Amino acid sequence: MSQDSNNLNAQRRQWLASALVGAGQLIYSANALAATQTNATSQTASKTWRLAVVPQLTAVEMTRNWTPIVSALAQAGLNMELVIYPSISKFEPEFLKGHADFVFLNPYHMVMAKRTQRYEPLLRDARPLEGLLVVKADGPVQAIEQLKDHRLSFPAPNAFAASLYIRSMLERKHHLAFDAHYAGTHRNAIRQVLAGDSAAAGVVRTTLEQEPPEVRQAVRVIYTTPPLSPHPLAAHPRVPASVRQQVSQVLLALADKPETTALMGAIQMPSPQAAIYAKDYAPLEQLKIEKFVVVE
Template identity: 45%
Template structure:
């Protein structure tokens, strides 16, 4: 049985239920949530085929849940609602003491935040943006906002007015219309934008590299289920159809990861002062 549910849960939620062969005779269903870097409609289109493939390959029943608001996503993550989730690097640090989400996989390419301006802009260096309005997807979007804002203040000495627009495409479009002086994003999201938009913008600043967005699992998920999901993602890279699915979610080269190796260093950045609570 294949059932697709669209419903509102204090925002926008999509649930995809796939009934497959039960895992070890158990009818347990696991949920997977995705950080809303893009609109729910776009994430729905990109992630459902991959979830279908993972479910089919493992025999594990999965339910995809998407929330339109970054704040709602973080609130649910801090409550431990999702069994699996695709999160930004700082979410792993944020939830470690509260829920203990376990990083399973990340893409081999590092995460790099970028600061963009219009191609014909008078702003030639990051220092020219002092006192200007800069757009960001969300306050706690890691590479595109949280880390980037901290570096602009602490390392570059900038004073600016942040404007939060919800998603990366919103930042690109407001910047292209000259509504803001500059905008924050990450390399992968910028490269995934249409050529028509990219050609109107240029990068004037990049953050240092950090480990990319991981797929994490709640500790309540049995280790054999976590391992099966991890191996299924890794196996996708071995065939053309699987590689296409991974490319669609900007996760082209999955590798195993661990908190101590890849995300523990983020604790030393002390970004709490730049963490901006959002309303649900």
């Protein structure tokens, strides 16, 4: 065998050895990546996420409405700790301090959550949000001007459409002086009107529609705010994109099935759609209602 043939065979053996080493490294890298992804999936499946919900109704009602949603998420491998507070002011630190992984909150809360903790909205209902000012149906008040210097009940200072937005409109557009009282929830605000403790109450239309027929018939709407984007479900930036997507898929599926549509209606999201901060909530920053915000 010639010297050239020996050299060629030696080169071939070296190339083959290098190829085998490279293939081995590629297989190792693929296996390592798969193991990492499997481990990450396992950790995600075993993790319990914190879901905080703005208390529009009583704690009992909010728990009853949201428990089926939490159960559906659990069946999909997403364990949630449902956190319900007795008042909106006690709920607000959940997103202001970044405690909640997921949070259902009002539109201006979304602005505050984005500014402070970079939360991102995932879903919102297709139906716009409207704030209402209601009075006793058989009472004398027929116009906003008649509420001057009277006590008005609101769920909380930062309940957006039911309080924050209405108060800003009454002061800026109607130049109305009034005594604001914060009842803790929409339910309480309405009942203070029925009891004669307040002349009017701020609520949102979707919450009023959840009241018993006798309550709805006992009040009358005298003012409606311009429509706005409704309450979103938002996620903290620490939540992986895959988990956010899975949560959205579960809720969209619930709304799409006739047998579970009512569950989404109970949480005021019967027709959920993707929420985009820049389009749906960034415009609220231009309302310049910071002076009416109260942070405890």
